[in-house]
Amino acid sequence: MKFRKYLGLRLLTWALTIWIGVTFIFFIPRMFPSDPVENMIGQIQSRSGQMDPVQMETLRQSLRLQFGLEGSLLEQYATFLWRGLLHFDFGPSLMSYPTAAGEIISTYLPFTLSLSLTTTIIAWIVGNLIGLQAGFRKNKRSSKIMEGIAICIYPVPYFIIALLLQIIFAYLLGWFPLQSTINSLGGAGAFLSSLLKASILPAISLLLIGVGWWIISMKSLSGTTAEEDFVTFARYRGVPEPEIGKSYVFRNSILTQITALAMSLGGVFSGSIMTEIIFGYPGVGTLIQKAILQSDYNMILGCITISIVAISTATLIVDLIYPFIDPRIRYS
Amino acid sequence: MKKFWRNANSRLKVGMIMTFIFFFIGFVIYYIPHINPFTYNTYPEKLLPNSQHWLGTTSMGQDIMWLLIESIHNSLLIGLIVATIGTVVGVFVGLLAGFSGGAVDRVLTIVTDTFVVIPSLPILILMTSLMKGSSTVVLMALVLAMFAWAWPSRQIRSMALTMKERDFIHTAWFSGEGTVQVVVTEILPYALTWSLSNFMNATLSAIASESSLAVLGLSPANLISLGNMIQWARERNAIFAGQWFWIGSPIIATVLLFIGLFLLITGYNDYLSMKRGK
Numbered sequence: 001m002k003f004r005k006y007l008g009l010r011l012l013t014w015a016l017t018i019w020i021g022v023t024f025i026f027f028i029p030r031m032f033p034s035d036p037v038e039n040m041i042g043q044i045q046s047r048s049g050q051m052d053p054v055q056m057e058t059l060r061q062s063l064r065l066q067f068g069l070e071g072s073l074l075e076q077y078a079t080f081l082w083r084g085l086l087h088f089d090f091g092p093s094l095m096s097y098p099t100a101a102g103e104i105i106s107t108y109l110p111f112t113l114s115l116s117l118t119t120t121i122i123a124w125i126v127g128n129l130i131g132l133q134a135g136f137r138k139n140k141r142s143s144k145i146m147e148g149i150a151i152c153i154y155p156v157p158y159f160i161i162a163l164l165l166q167i168i169f170a171y172l173l174g175w176f177p178l179q180s181t182i183n184s185l186g187g188a189g190a191f192l193s194s195l196l197k198a199s200i201l202p203a204i205s206l207l208l209i210g211v212g213w214w215i216i217s218m219k220s221l222s223g224t225t226a227e228e229d230f231v232t233f234a235r236y237r238g239v240p241e242p243e244i245g246k247s248y249v250f251r252n253s254i255l256t257q258i259t260a261l262a263m264s265l266g267g268v269f270s271g272s273i274m275t276e277i278i279f280g281y282p283g284v285g286t287l288i289q290k291a292i293l294q295s296d297y298n299m300i301l302g303c304i305t306i307s308i309v310a311i312s313t314a315t316l317i318v319d320l321i322y323p324f325i326d327p328r329i330r331y332s
Numbered sequence: 333m334k335k336f337w338r339n340a341n342s343r344l345k346v347g348m349i350m351t352f353i354f355f356f357i358g359f360v361i362y363y364i365p366h367i368n369p370f371t372y373n374t375y376p377e378k379l380l381p382n383s384q385h386w387l388g389t390t391s392m393g394q395d396i397m398w399l400l401i402e403s404i405h406n407s408l409l410i411g412l413i414v415a416t417i418g419t420v421v422g423v424f425v426g427l428l429a430g431f432s433g434g435a436v437d438r439v440l441t442i443v444t445d446t447f448v449v450i451p452s453l454p455i456l457i458l459m460t461s462l463m464k465g466s467s468t469v470v471l472m473a474l475v476l477a478m479f480a481w482a483w484p485s486r487q488i489r490s491m492a493l494t495m496k497e498r499d500f501i502h503t504a505w506f507s508g509e510g511t512v513q514v515v516v517t518e519i520l521p522y523a524l525t526w527s528l529s530n531f532m533n534a535t536l537s538a539i540a541s542e543s544s545l546a547v548l549g550l551s552p553a554n555l556i557s558l559g560n561m562i563q564w565a566r567e568r569n570a571i572f573a574g575q576w577f578w579i580g581s582p583i584i585a586t587v588l589l590f591i592g593l594f595l596l597i598t599g600y601n602d603y604l605s606m607k608r609g610k
Binding site for chain 1: 451
C-alpha cells in the first residue's frame with residue numbers, strides 16, 4: 001500500500017516537472033519580440049536576392065504552418081504539446097533546412113547519453129566506495145588526503161576542469177586531438193576507436209568532478225552513521241569490523257546516496273553539455289551550441305524539450321529503484 | 333569575534349580568508365581609480381608581466397590585471413544579486429508553505445520540488461539565446477534568480493515544520509503574538525542562520541551558471557565577468573599563442589574562488605552542527 005502511494009506521488013511529480021518545464025519553454029520565446037519565421041525569411045532573402053511578394057506570402061504561410069505558429073496561443077500550445085512532447089516533432093531545422101530537427105537530435109543524442117550515463121554510474125560507484133572507506137576510517141592519513149583532493153576538484157565548474165585537461169593533455173602533451181572527430185565512414189572498427197579516443201578526455205573531466213562529489217558526501221554521511229548508537233552496539237556485540245562497514249554503515253548511507261543521485265542528474269547533464277562544447281564531442285551540447293550560433297530555435301527548443309524529458313525520466317527511474325533497496329517503503 | 337574564531341574549524345577559517353581576499357579585490361581594490369580595462373589598444377599588445385602591468389596585456393592591448401579585478405567584481409556582484417533574490421523569495425515561500433499547511437502547502441511544495449529537479453541550464457540557454465545581444469547584467473541576474481529560490485525554499489519549509497511544534501513558538505502564540513510577529517521575531521532569526529549557507533551556495537552556483545553561459549557566448553557581450561574573460565581569451569586563441577597569463581589568470585581565479593566559497597560553506601555547516609551539539 002505504501003509502495004503504491006510512493007509510486008503514484010513520484011509519477012505525479014514526473015509528469016508535473018515535464019509539463020512545467022515544457023510550458024516554460026513554450027511561453028518564453030513568445031514573450032520575446034523576435035519572430036523565427038521573419039528571421040528565416042530574412043535569411044532566405046539575403047541569400048537569394050529579391051523575391052516576388054506573392055511567392056513570399058505563400059512561403060510565409062507554409063513556414064508559419066511548419067513552425068506551429070498558426071492559430072491562437074492556446075491552439076499553438078496544444079499543437080506544441082501534441083507534436084513536440086508526444087511525437088518529438090519540432091518542425092524543420094533552420095541550419096539544415098528542411099531536415100527535421102528531431103531527426104538531427106536523434107543522431108546526436110546517443111553520444112551524450114552514452115557518455116553521461118557511463119560516467120555518472122562509474123563516478124557514483126567509485127566515489128561512494130572511496131567515500132565509505134574515508135568516512136569509516138576517518139583518522140587515517142589516506143582518508144584525509146583523498147578528501148583534500150576531492151575538495152579541490154569538486155567545486156570547480158565543469159568547463160574549467162575540461163579546459164584544464166584540454167590544455168594539459170591535448171595542447172601541451174599532445175596525447176589527444178584538440179577537437180574530437182568521429183570517423184563514421186570507415187567501418188565499425190574505425191568508428192569505435194575514434195569514438196573511444198574522442199570520449200576519453202570528456203569522460204575523465206566528468207569523472208573527476210563526479211567522483212569528487214560522491215567522496216565528499218559519502219564521507220560525511222558514513223562518518224556520522226559510524227557514530228550512531230547501533231554501530232557502537234554492534235561493536236560491543238563483537239560483530240567483525242568489515243561486517244559493520246558493509247551491513248551497518250554502507251547499507252544505511254547508500255539510501256541517502258540514491259536519492260542524491262536522482263537529485264544530481266540535472267547538474268550532471270548541464271556538466272556534460274559544457275564538457276562536450278569544450279572538446280567538440282558530437283553530442284547534444286555541441287548541437288545546442290551550433291544551433292545558438294545560427295539562431296536555429298526549432299533545434300534549441302527540440303534539444304531542450306528532449307533533455308527535460310530525458311533528465312526527468314532518468315530521475316524517475318533512479319527514484320523507482322529506491323523502494324527495492326529500502327525495505328521500509330516496500331513493507332509497511 | 334575572538335570566540336568565534338577560536339571555535340571555528342580549519343575549513344571555515346581557510347574559506348573565510350580566501351573569500352575575504354576575493355571580496356577585498358572585488359569591492360575595495362576595484363575602486364582604486366583606473367582606466368576602463370575594456371577599451372582596446374590602451375597599452376602595447378601582448379606584453380609579458382612587468383612592473384607596470386603585473387599580469388601583462390592581451391592581444392587587444394588591455395591590462396590583464398585590471399580586467400581580472402573588474403571581472404571578479406562583476407562575477408561576485410551577479411552572484412550576490414542572484415543569491416539575495418533567491419534567498420528572500422525562498423525564505424518567504426518556504427515559511428508560507430510550512431506555516432500555512434493544507435492546500436497552499438501542497439501546491440507550493442509541488443511547484444518547489446519541480447523547480448528543484450528541473451534542469452536549469454537548458455532553460456537558461458533558451459532564455460539567454462533569445463536575449464542575445466540585448467541582455468544586461470540586471471536582466472541576467474533576474475533570469476538566474478528564477479532557479480535560485482527553490483532549494484532554500486525547500487529547506488526553510490522543512491525547518492518551519494519542525495519549528496512549529498517548539499515550545500517557545502507555542503509560548504509566543506499563547507501570549508497573544510500575531511502570525512506576522514511570530515514569524516518576524518521568533519522564526520526569522522532562526523531561518524537566517526540556516527539561510528546563510530544557502531545564500532553562499534546560491535552565490536557559487538550563480539557565478540558557475542553565468543560563466544557556463546559565457547562560454548556558450550550567451551552572457552552580455554559588454555559584461556567583464558570571469559566566464560567572459562575566459563571565453564574572450566579562448567576566442568582570440570590565447571592558448572595557441574601561449575599567452576598563459578591571459579587565459580590562466582581568470583581560470584586560476586575562478587578555481588580559487590570556488591574552492592574558497594565551498595570551504596566556507598562546508599566549514600560553516602560543520603560549525604553550525606557543532607554549535608547545535610552534534
